[in-house]
Amino acid sequence: MTEVAANAVAPALEVNDLAVRFAVPGTRQWLHAVDGVSFTVARGETLGVVGESGSGKSTIARALLRLVPATRGTARFRGSDLLALEGRTLRAMREHLQIIFQDPLASLDPRMSVGEIIEEPLREFRPALDRGARREAVRAILGRVGLLPSQLNRYPHEFSGGQAQRIGIARALILQPALLVCDEPISALDVSIKSQIANLLKDLQQAFDLSLLFIAHDLAAVRFSCDRILVLYLGRVMEIASRKALFDTPRHPYTRALLQSVPIPDPLRARARSGVPLGGEIPSPLTPPSGCVFRTRCPFAAPRCAAEIPHLRNVGDSQVACHRAEELG
Amino acid sequence: MNQKIAGSPLLTVRNLCVSYRSQATTLRAVDGVTLELSPGEFLGVVGESGSGKTQLLLAMLGLSAPGAEVTGSIVFKGQELVGADRKTLSACRGARIAMIFQDPMTALNPYLTIGTQLTEGVRHHQGLSRAAARRKAIELLDAVQIPEPQRRLAQHPHELSGGMRQRIVIAMALICEPDIVLADEPTTALDVTVQAQILTLLRDLRTRTRVAIVLVTHDLGVIAEVADRVAVMYAGRVVEQSSALQLFAHSRHPYTEGLRRSIVPLEGPLPERLPSIGGNPPNLAALPPGCAFAPRCAYAFEPCSSIPPPLTPVSPGHLKACYYEGPLGRLGP
Numbered sequence: 261m262t263e264v265a266a267n268a269v270a271p272a273l274e275v276n277d278l279a280v281r282f283a284v285p286g287t288r289q290w291l292h293a294v295d296g297v298s299f300t301v302a303r304g305e306t307l308g309v310v311g312e313s314g315s316g317k318s319t320i321a322r323a324l325l326r327l328v329p330a331t332r333g334t335a336r337f338r339g340s341d342l343l344a345l346e347g348r349t350l351r352a353m354r355e356h357l358q359i360i361f362q363d364p365l366a367s368l369d370p371r372m373s374v375g376e377i378i379e380e381p382l383r384e385f386r387p388a389l390d391r392g393a394r395r396e397a398v399r400a401i402l403g404r405v406g407l408l409p410s411q412l413n414r415y416p417h418e419f420s421g422g423q424a425q426r427i428g429i430a431r432a433l434i435l436q437p438a439l440l441v442c443d444e445p446i447s448a449l450d451v452s453i454k455s456q457i458a459n460l461l462k463d464l465q466q467a468f469d470l471s472l473l474f475i476a477h478d479l480a481a482v483r484f485s486c487d488r489i490l491v492l493y494l495g496r497v498m499e500i501a502s503r504k505a506l507f508d509t510p511r512h513p514y515t516r517a518l519l520q521s522v523p524i525p526d527p528l529r530a531r532a533r534s535g536v537p538l539g540g541e542i543p544s545p546l547t548p549p550s551g552c553v554f555r556t557r558c559p560f561a562a563p564r565c566a567a568e569i570p571h572l573r574n575v576g577d578s579q580v581a582c583h584r585a586e587e588l589g
Numbered sequence: 590m591n592q593k594i595a596g597s598p599l600l601t602v603r604n605l606c607v608s609y610r611s612q613a614t615t616l617r618a619v620d621g622v623t624l625e626l627s628p629g630e631f632l633g634v635v636g637e638s639g640s641g642k643t644q645l646l647l648a649m650l651g652l653s654a655p656g657a658e659v660t661g662s663i664v665f666k667g668q669e670l671v672g673a674d675r676k677t678l679s680a681c682r683g684a685r686i687a688m689i690f691q692d693p694m695t696a697l698n699p700y701l702t703i704g705t706q707l708t709e710g711v712r713h714h715q716g717l718s719r720a721a722a723r724r725k726a727i728e729l730l731d732a733v734q735i736p737e738p739q740r741r742l743a744q745h746p747h748e749l750s751g752g753m754r755q756r757i758v759i760a761m762a763l764i765c766e767p768d769i770v771l772a773d774e775p776t777t778a779l780d781v782t783v784q785a786q787i788l789t790l791l792r793d794l795r796t797r798t799r800v801a802i803v804l805v806t807h808d809l810g811v812i813a814e815v816a817d818r819v820a821v822m823y824a825g826r827v828v829e830q831s832s833a834l835q836l837f838a839h840s841r842h843p844y845t846e847g848l849r850r851s852i853v854p855l856e857g858p859l860p861e862r863l864p865s866i867g868g869n870p871p872n873l874a875a876l877p878p879g880c881a882f883a884p885r886c887a888y889a890f891e892p893c894s895s896i897p898p899p900l901t902p903v904s905p906g907h908l909k910a911c912y913y914e915g916p917l918g919r920l921g922p
Contacts, residue, residue: 291915459862477780480855508856522781523784
């Protein structure tokens with residue numbers, strides 16, 4: 261896409277200053293799960309959101325789907341603010357915003373047949389369609405996700421994890437949504453099945469020109485599936501960059517540590533590394549560090565990092581929230 | 590700690606089978622596994638869900654589920670463990686062979702302090718006094734790099750982070766100075782930065798104490814980081830076994846090859862599509878008569894559908910259970 265064209269087309273989703281906090285029962289404390297996160301997802305783009313447990317990545321998905329209330333912020337989607345919709349308009353918007361979950365079997369109703377599961381969104385949102393038209397739509401999507409018509413009358417428990425995820429994908433895509441949120445879509449699957457589903461998602465994304473918000477902790481999966489990647493730590497954005505920039509020239513010390521922590525599938529290189537890339541663990545979100553939330557684990561932390569919150573700014577081809585990004589190169 | 594007798598294995602598993610019988614079928618969770626473990630060796634066992642890797646570990650501890658039928662032989666320092674009485678097994682478990690589970694929160698008792706749980710085993714097995722056990726516990730917490738070990742003894746599991754809990758579980762496994770530590774997916778529940786810390790710790794502990802470790806995982810990357818030797822399991826059988834170096838340089842089984850090729854590299858060129866193993870994981874209740882991997886294998890030919898291929902040497906120290914002898918590099922049926 262050229263610069264001009266990119267500016268002319270509005271993004272599929274534009275999130276601005278999103279914050280989600282939870283009251284901690286029995287105390288007067290607040291847990292800030294997501295704190296001032298902004299990003300866009302262009303049409304037909306896959307944006308990856310990576311972070312460790314407690315980074316707030318799933319909370320972002322839940323807030324966008326209105327499964328948890330946002331404390332602050334806006335999310336422009338199809339001309340309105342997702343976070344401000346209510347009642348009928350919110351319900352109508354759900355047609356365009358679908359999700360697939362991490363645990364495919366847990367997300368399918370065990371009492372419904374596969375056919376009924378995939379058909380259900382049509383019954384809800386396309387009441388004008390008659391039975392024959394619904395069946396036809398189900399059969400069409402079934403072929404796209406690699407399931408057989410003979411499997412329509414079977415029940416979720418008869419399927420393996422990979423097949424169940426295909427059912428979940430079919431259900432999510434039958435309405436041809438504008439945005440698909442994938443919350444760890446392949447991390448619960450067996451190693452030999454992961455790559456099948458990753459390939460399938462990529463094929464479908466191209467076929468349907470889908471915009472994807474791809475939430476994951478697995479950096480390798482993100483590298484394969486995503487065009488751009490947002491790195492989250494303790495509810496804040498550390499870095500946003502294209503796939504190439506993020507993996508070739510990671511700018512934020514946390515991004516670097518994450519990349520260095522992934523096991524290398526080559527014993528010679530794995531053992532040539534010395535030391536641990538990153539010590540310590542993610543601090544409690546109840547008492548986040550002052551200034552930069554990463555500074556307590558950062559090997560490059562300076563006094564300024566404790567005093568001032570770093571804001572995202574352009575460094576090279578990336579956006580980085582680190583006071584020392586330039587000097588670290 | 591370990592008497593090192595040259596050439597004599599610490600643990601020998603021969604033709605081990607773990608089966609579960611129901612009215613209609615018999616499930617073979619582990620199907621004729623033969624393995625050896627040398628003193629101080631780091632053995633990796635890699636497989637997907639249903640491959641039998643966890644069942645293999647549990648059988649080594651005599652902890653197979655009630656109703657499991659265990660046949661074959663597991664000899665530990667000259668003593669047969671299959672069919673051994675409770676007394677023999679209890680003397681072994683925790684003291685000579687210890688276990689690290691995947692989820693540290695389930696492995697720890699939420700009601701008891703870290704100190705009580707950590708010293709329980711060593712007081713029972715070695716009859717140490719409370720004070721001596723406490724000194725030992727502090728020493729171990731120090732060895733697994735837990736800051737302020739004194740203070741930790743009075744804490745409860747919920748007061749600690751996930752990585753700290755797994756360090757406690759590792760300290761618990763090591764406190765009786767066992768000959769073998771069995772670790773079942775010890776880093777799977779942890780974040781990637783903490784996983785790197787724990788893998789480094791396990792590697793260092795092995796070097797320092799010469800304890801033998803059997804680590805079970807689904808992640809070939811983890812194997813590459815720590816294991817000396819690797820056994821790859823599929824549908825209850827070992828399908829390939831070799832040194833880690835050899836396995837990553839020249840894997841000879843199509844399944845291993847498929848697993849290796851489906852890993853997305855973090856640098857260098859990226860494929861447009863990921864090479865993937867086709868089909869679905871095996872159903873243990875309905876395995877084909879021949880090689881269990883044959884229905885998903887790009888190289889399957891006639892003999893594969895008749896009799897399961899035996900594990901045979903392809904070069905010194907390298908075994909595979911596959912009839913196909915040609916070059917690998919194709920994927921999917």
